[in-house]
Amino acid sequence: MLIEFTVNGKEHTMDIRPTMRLVDLLREELGLTGTKEGCSEGECGSCTVIMNGKAVNSCLVLAPQVRGKEILTIEALEKDGQLDRLQESFINNIAVQCGYCTPGMLMSAKALLMANPHPTEEEIKLSIAGNLCRCTGYNKIVHAIKAASEGI
């Protein structure tokens, strides 16, 4: 089936299998491998992308649901060599952990700041509640998101 959609500002028209998932569309068809697949069942958040302004688990979105939508992936955060302030804040606050959970954490945080530029700590924690890291703590991540929201 033919669908039209936008990814990171670029329009696409593609003939896709109706059962294809968004994570496969991004990684395998468009080569946007920054989005990671962990659990494949909506539990870990590593596949988080932003669809029409909201963070979604791309392993749970079917490609036909993307028709007419605007998708942002981790690749959209850096522009012309300039990192997004969230990425800078993650680096500055030593919140970059592994490459598996970090893209999803960043996209959940980005969706939060797009909707709410000055969130409370509770709102920040809620925004990344669906992003699991099995190795370490979340304090530095929460701190990095807070610092980015304060322009530090």
Ligand code: FES
């Ligand atoms: S891979 Fe999608 S939520 Fe885990």
Ligand code: FES
């Ligand atoms: S899952 Fe990424 S650092 Fe633990």
